[in-house]
Amino acid sequence: MNNAYLDIIRIRFLTMLAYRVNYYSGIVIYAINIGAYYFLWQAIYGDQPTLGGFTVAQMTTYVAVSWMSRAFYFNNLDREIANEIRDGSVAIQFIRPYSYLLVKMMQGLGEGLFRLLLFMVPGMVFVCLIFPVTLPTSLETWMIYLIMLVFSFLINTQINMLAGLFAFYVENNEGMMRMKRVMVDLFSGVIIPVSFFPGWLEGIMKWLPFQAITYLPSSVFTGRTEGGMALQVLGLQALWFAVLLLPILWIWRKARHRLFVQGG
Template sequence: MMSAYVDFIRIRFLMMLAYRVNYYSGIIIYAINIGAYYFLWQAIYGDKQVLAGFTVAQMTTYVAVSWMARAFYFNNLDREIANEIRDGSVAVQLIRPYSYLAVKLMQGFGEGIFRLLLFMVPGMVIVCLLFPVSLPTDPKVWAIYLVMLFFAFLINTQINMLTGLFAFFVENNEGMMRMKRVIVDLFSGVVVPIAFFPGWLSVAMNWLPFQAITYLPTAVFTGRTPLSEAWGVLGVQVIWFVVLLVPILLTWRAARTRLFVQGG
């Protein structure tokens, strides 16, 4: 059975490879985004060297790494799940001898591997040539960041799954999916690091999973969070991964009893 799930990773990777030109153009788009944020933060810093605990060099690296990390963990599983629910094809998936949610996770991971190898890595090389990005030299930082990046993928995928499963309960969850994307980008720290949020909102983020997607891993990578505290940060990610399993399983359990097909 495990080999079957591995095949789902391979198949999704090959499927993404067939449309790789889209991701080559995506590298250019992400580079433009990073450039826009780089010059914006340069203007915000002005003559100052430190803001909210970030030096100019750390902020430059934070912007580049956070956007390139997004290239890895981003996926459209919420839309895939919602479409399969709406057209009724999820009914066929339910009678097959495997876990529907596990299959979606494997497919998302296959897409993530593709994005890592053919989007994130070459994109990061290009960005480092264009902007003064300062990457860490300590292999321990790289090792723990890769582990944290994997958990960032898991947590983002869990949120996508949960959003997609709501299509069982509403006729159209398109608005919810769009709202989720904006919330994740904003509250995960991609658009603005959480350290710049107002005090009450920054405290509220400690009780939400979004910071575990981008802000916490990138803070470790840029050196804002010392390596000695990195295991505690990784522990926060693990806790959120476990906590998010509960609403997903409860929603999935309730959803299977109320499937209705709107057409197809």
């Protein structure tokens, strides 16, 4: 990898480090969210051993790992890209000797590494001390999950980049970005596992990339998806990563002829 891109990762990491106190409080906030969902699902399950293919123990682990995974893959690249398009600063990127899209991906990776080390990992340890979370005992499961977590970041970042690039075509895409955030949280399985959706909607979700962000990796982590099936869902993530590259590159090429600046 070009040293310039490595520097971009390092600079974003150090920038995030300056605001680390905000992320320490974020650990508490995420723990509260997990606690709220934990007691909610306990009440929903009652005396039932399984719901939607999840046992109570699996659901507890699913909730914890889903929210803490979100701490890693979440970023605001969509808003950053949209702002740079609206104020015209993106124009200078066309003549610089690097890929603007790759720079944004590396900035997101720098933020993601910060969130992984100072938010997700300590947050998961904190949550495991409070709630009965069951961690995988298989090294293979951990390896597959960690690879899937990287793809979760990549796919979520690609969706963010797509939402941000639409600022080339609309004067204000704030509503689109908010809708995207709701759709990602809902349809990825952070709020409700995909298996709890009505059958027809669950079928539609299988043809969309959202489940590859949270539901599929968390299903592997909880042990609901094992062995060959785990490798299949990993392959599905890789497929979505490749597919999402196409609209991003297409929009970026078309957008070069549509740039206009709002304001002065």
